[in-house]
Amino acid sequence: MTTKKREDELEVITQKITQMREEIAALAASVKKNAEAKTPPFGTGEQEATNGEREHEGWADVQRSIEEVRTRGKQALNNLSAEVERHPLRSIVAAVGVGFIIAKLFGRGRSH
DSSP: OOHHHHHHHHHHHHHHHHHHHHHHHHHHHHHHHHHHHHSOOTTOOOOHHHHHHHHHHHHHHHHHHHHHHHHHHHHHHHHHHHHHHHOHHHHHHHHHHHHHHHHHHHHTTOOO
């Protein structure tokens, strides 16, 4: 396996991880937006039943969003698992590389 091919395969994995991060961030923003939209402002003088109904609707939306996040997470994990099964060596190299980078980032401030 050539170095160029390994670099290309590593780039594909990096792109998939970036895509998963973006999807998770978008889902988190959606959950936050739904929760904020369904929460009535304080001091509005609305009836208690209306507040309870809105709260119930808000939680139902949050639960739907959480289930969507869970489903997408499972799909992403399945896709990543399939990629690892197809290219185990590339996956090991990528994991070692990511671990090395993280170790370097967290180890910068330490003096030994």
